[in-house]
Amino acid sequence: MRHYIVYGGFAPGARIETSTADRGLVTLLSEMGLDALVRLGVEVVDAYGEWGIAVIKATEREAAELKRHGYQVEEDREIKLSGDLWNLELIGWRDDYPYNGSGVTIAVIDSGVDNGACGLDGKIVGNKDFTGEGQEDLNGHGTHVASIAAGGDVGVARGAKIYNIKAFNKHGVSSDHVVLRAIYHAGTEAQIDVVNMSFGRPGELGDPVARAANWLLSRGKLPVAAAGNSGPERGTIESPALGEYVIAVGAVGPDKRIAEYSSRGPVDNLIKPDLVAPGGVRGRGVVAARPRRGNPLCPPVGNCHMACIGTSMAAPHVSGAAALLFQMAREGKLRDTPAAVAVRNRILQTTEDLGQPPEDQGRGLLRLDKALTTTATQAIETAATSITAIAAAIPIMGILSVLAKPPPNLQRQNFINQVAAAYKAGLITREQLITLYTQGHITLDELIKILKL
Amino acid sequence: MRKVYVRREDSYVLADPAEEGDIIVITNDAKGPPEIKLGTTLIVTVEDIKVAEKLRDALHAEEVIDWGDVVTLVVKATPDAVKTLFTTQGVKRVDISGEVRLL
Numbered sequence: 001m002r003h004y005i006v007y008g009g010f011a012p013g014a015r016i017e018t019s020t021a022d023r024g025l026v027t028l029l030s031e032m033g034l035d036a037l038v039r040l041g042v043e044v045v046d047a048y049g050e051w052g053i054a055v056i057k058a059t060e061r062e063a064a065e066l067k068r069h070g071y072q073v074e075e076d077r078e079i080k081l082s083g084d085l086w087n088l089e090l091i092g093w094r095d096d097y098p099y100n101g102s103g104v105t106i107a108v109i110d111s112g113v114d115n116g117a118c119g120l121d122g123k124i125v126g127n128k129d130f131t132g133e134g135q136e137d138l139n140g141h142g143t144h145v146a147s148i149a150a151g152g153d154v155g156v157a158r159g160a161k162i163y164n165i166k167a168f169n170k171h172g173v174s175s176d177h178v179v180l181r182a183i184y185h186a187g188t189e190a191q192i193d194v195v196n197m198s199f200g201r202p203g204e205l206g207d208p209v210a211r212a213a214n215w216l217l218s219r220g221k222l223p224v225a226a227a228g229n230s231g232p233e234r235g236t237i238e239s240p241a242l243g244e245y246v247i248a249v250g251a252v253g254p255d256k257r258i259a260e261y262s263s264r265g266p267v268d269n270l271i272k273p274d275l276v277a278p279g280g281v282r283g284r285g286v287v288a289a290r291p292r293r294g295n296p297l298c299p300p301v302g303n304c305h306m307a308c309i310g311t312s313m314a315a316p317h318v319s320g321a322a323a324l325l326f327q328m329a330r331e332g333k334l335r336d337t338p339a340a341v342a343v344r345n346r347i348l349q350t351t352e353d354l355g356q357p358p359e360d361q362g363r364g365l366l367r368l369d370k371a372l373t374t375t376a377t378q379a380i381e382t383a384a385t386s387i388t389a390i391a392a393a394i395p396i397m398g399i400l401s402v403l404a405k406p407p408p409n410l411q412r413q414n415f416i417n418q419v420a421a422a423y424k425a426g427l428i429t430r431e432q433l434i435t436l437y438t439q440g441h442i443t444l445d446e447l448i449k450i451l452k453l
Numbered sequence: 454m455r456k457v458y459v460r461r462e463d464s465y466v467l468a469d470p471a472e473e474g475d476i477i478v479i480t481n482d483a484k485g486p487p488e489i490k491l492g493t494t495l496i497v498t499v500e501d502i503k504v505a506e507k508l509r510d511a512l513h514a515e516e517v518i519d520w521g522d523v524v525t526l527v528v529k530a531t532p533d534a535v536k537t538l539f540t541t542q543g544v545k546r547v548d549i550s551g552e553v554r555l556l
Contacts, residue, residue, distance in 0.1 A: 111555060141555045172555040177494055177516065177527045179553050184518050201553045208496045208525060208548055215520050226556040238556070312556040 003045065003076035004063050005300070006034060006054045029054065036069045046300075053299055076302060084301070085154060086254045087278035087286045091317055092369030093156060099372060101157025101323030103330065106149050106194045107186040107221075108316075109179070110142030112166040114291035117143045118304035119151035126163040126192075128185050130178050138170035140290055140297035144308050145198050147289035149316035149323070154288050154305065156320025156368070159327075163192050168199065176201075176209055183212040183240075187219040193326045193340070196319040197225040197246075198312035203239025205268055213240035222326075222340045224249060224319045226311035227273040228263030234359055236263040237272045247344060248272050250362060251279020251314040258360045262311055265359040269429045273362040275351050277317035280309035288313075321347060321368045328372065350374050416442065420450040458489070458535060465489045465535050477536045483544040489530050494550040497526040497538055504543035511537060 025047060026038050032052050037044055042062055046055040055076070058066075063073045105125055114137045115124040123146070127135040137143045142164070150160040167182035168174045179199070186195045195216050203210055216223040223246040228238035231250075241248035241263075250262040250273035259279050265272035280286045285307030290296045298308035325343040328334055334342040350371040351364030419442075422428045433450060436442045442450075458465040460475035467487045468476075479485070489495070494515075499505045505524035509517050512534050516527035527550070528534050538547050 139555070168553075168555055174553045175494065175550045176548070176553060177496055177550040180496065180518060180525060180527075181516065184520075199553055199555050201551060206546075208498060208546075209553070211498075211523070212520065212525075218521070229556050310556050 001043075001057050001059060002063075004056050004058055004066075005074045005076055006037065006056055006066060007052060007072040007074075034071070036066065036071070040065060042066070048295060048300070055300070084287050086284065087148075087280070087313075087317065088154075088156065090252070090254065090256065090278050091156075091321070091366045094369070095158075097324065097368075097372055099324040099327045101150060101160030101320065101327055103159075104157065104193045104323040104326045105161045105163050105191045106146075106157070106196055106316075106319050106323055107163040107165055107189070107192045108142055108146045108149065108196050108198075109165045109167050109182045109186060110137075110145050110196075110198060111139035111168040111170070111172060112137035112142045113146045113162055113164040114143045114289075114293075115164075116292055117147065117289040119147055119153035119155060119289050120162065121152070123150060123152065123160075123162045124164050125161040126189065127166070128164070128182075129166045130181050130185075131166055131169045131174070133166070133169055135164060135166055137166075137291045138294065139168065139172050140294065140306070141168070141172055141198070141308075141312065142166065143291045144288045144297065144306065145196060145312060145316045147305075148286060148313060149196055149320040151289055156317055157323035160320065160323040163189065174199070179209055180212050183209070183216065187212075187216050187221060192221055194222045194224060194319045194322045196316050197223065197240055198310075198315045200226060200228050200238030200241055203242060205242060205244070207239050210239045210243035210246070214243040214245045217245040217340055217344070220338055220340050222319075222322050222343055223247065224315050224322065226315040227251075229261045229310050229312075231258075231262045231264050232260050232360075234264045235266065237265055237267050238263060242267045242270075242272060244270060245344075247274045247318055247347065248362070249274070249311060249315040249318050249366075250276040250360070251309075251311045252276045252354075252365060253279075253281035254284050256354055256365060258354070258356055259309070259311075261309075262314075262360075265362070271358045271362055274348060275318070275362045275364060275366055276354070277314040277366040279311050279314035280307070282309065285309045286313040318347060318366055321366055321371060324368065325371060346371050346374075416446055416450075423450055458485070458539065460532070463491050465491070465532075475532075477539055479539045481540060481542050481544050483539055483547055485539065485547040486549050489535055489547075489549065491530050491532065491535075493530045495528050495530050495534070495538070496548045496550050497528060497544060498546040498548075499524050499526065499543050500545055501543045504541065508537065508541065508544075 043057040129135045146162045150157045213223045225241035227241045227248045227250040230236035251259040290306040296306045298306040329339040352367045353364040456479040458477040459468040459472045512528045514526040518525040
């Protein structure tokens with residue numbers, strides 16, 4: 001007898017609430033279109049109406065019989081790096097890097113984190129609840145996000161710690177003013193280095209939440225946010241991801257294609273999303289931990305994981321990568337200061353160009369391998385070789401340091417021409433140009449010439 | 454041009470300055486939403502901590518957060534609060550605390 005996961009007869013978009021239904025298993029399976037399980041007398045271990053999935057204990061013969069009924073039957077299995085953890089392979093993650101995020105803390109502003117979920121035992125170094133429900137994760141989202149960022153078994157930064165800031169209730173809902181309290185708490189906790197925000201709502205530059213998220217960088221914390229799941233329409237980046245200094249993360253599937261649901265830029269003159277990371281697509285979600293209690297939010301995988309999709313899942317890949325880079329910065333291996341700015345620049349300078357418009361891919365796909373192995377000068381030189389990539393070479397916070405010491409393979413005039421082209425293309429704002437002049441990095445003549453273009 | 458909020462049932466709505474009735478004239482150039490439903494939670498942005506302290510006491514603010522360059526107050530939308538917020542110098546912006554969702 002083996003465990004199998006059975007799909008079938010489920011109408012996409014239909015929602016059958018498992019927990020609220022006042023009915024027996026037979027009725028539930030019938031509503032799910034899985035009534036053959038009853039007819040064949042198969043042992044049903046669990047049934048999840050929300051996902052049209054049943055977990056059964058059956059013989060190989062029974063599994064084959066179910067397939068003949070048109071059901072999809074998959075044997076329950078251990079999670080393997082190859083295949084199941086496609087997300088880590090896609091960003092160049094390896095377990096033999098000298099950095100694992102040790103000594104770094106990632107705040108997860110979410111629905112709470114189950115400290116006993118797989119890979120999260122002993123990870124939580126702080127808890128703060130703003131919902132009144134208690135620090136427990138009654139939704140599942142926060143546990144999954146924390147697991148992607150720092151889970152000891154499937155996460156990006158397996159040595160990093162998690163600070164659980166619960167601002168979302170069991171339904172995954174919060175309010176702007178509660179989120180502001182949560183962000184402020186993250187900004188004032190000394191031990192926090194990275195702040196993951198896998199939430200959002202329509203907003204604008206300068207709205208209170210985007211502004212608060214920006215403020216985190218001034219406190220030395222790196223703000224990372226999910227871009228939104230409102231794509232493929234343009235101009236759908238949500239707040240706080242649309243904040244200038246917040247790293248907005250869009251989503252790709254296993255084939256590196258931009259996920260249709262991933263929100264698109266632009267946001268004024270900014271490149272948004274800033275980059276993309278694995279968020280998964282239907283049938284190929286990102287596998288990470290699920291809470292020990294309650295129905296899983298997404299299709300279950302194995303005993304303690306589930307596979308979810310969304311830019312919520314993409315963002316913690318960047319938060320985890322940031323944790324590794326913070327560790328690197330503390331060892332004096334990153335050039336810029338403060339560390340949060342250096343980490344931000346390195347992440348944005350070492351992406352893989354997927355050949356998609358900036359409104360879709362930002363600067364490209366997160367590449368942890370490049371971020372950890374590229375020298376600072378190489379990163380700038382690589383990114384500054386084309387006009388369209390100039391913005392990758394000059395993230396907003398790094399613009400002064402880059403122009404103060406232009407890439408060695410470019411003549412100054414050539415570099416100024418590229419800056420001018422970037423300005424004309426809307427990749428650098430007028431205010432940034434003026435700042436360059438007032439700081440003495442470009443001359444008045446050069447400023448006037450660029451502004452007249 | 455003069456801007457006003459006019460009372461319509463349980464809301465204040467940004468309206469034509471020529472409208473009559475229960476009107477609040479915006480005298481501080483604060484940016485506000487098109488409609489403020491009474492009883493909702495407002496997020497108020499001010500630049501001066503002294504203004505924030507004055508508003509905190511006058512409007513019984515639920516929360517005051519000092520971000521360094523600006524101060525945020527969380528207040529309930531009452532007719533008195535709406536009037537105070539749009540007639541007190543130093544108030545820069547008033548937003549309604551909306552719903553935020555996990556993505």
